[in-house]
Amino acid sequence: MFRNILIPTDGSPLATLAVDAGITFAKETGAKITVFTVMEPFHLLSIDAEQLASTREQYEALSEVHASEVLAAAHGKAQAAGVSCDTDQARTHDVYRAIIRKADDIDADLIVMASHGRGGVGALVVGSVAAKVLTHSTIPVLIYRKK
Known part of the structure; x- marks a missing residue:
């Protein structure tokens, strides 16, 4: 049923678990995957500690x-599992x-991704990327949540 799966990741521990689950799912279904990461540009005003401590060039x-x-x-995990994998970033x-x-x-x-479940001010300021993908995507989205 699924032949081409996109797995977005930010490299966080939960997103890494979602990548692992996506690779396992792709292996079981015979699908190929594309692992994709999006880097946010430097913000002068930010709640991200990395951006607050860095210059634009360093960040x-x-x-x-x-x-x-x-x-x-x-990519290495996918290869080890025998799953065809492309990677890309933006x-x-x-x-x-x-x-x-x-x-x-x-x-x-299919899109397989983690949901960090931010609450409070983080959810108000940042919003949930997963919720926005769910809301706006016409492609099915499988959300991975830690057990």
């Missing part, structure tokens, strides 16, 4: 290294739109 260099490491780790403020656009671009028939 962008560090985020590039982080994205490469996250994608390489996911830099934009509109994370959920980038995810949906990537899913459309690769003709994905």
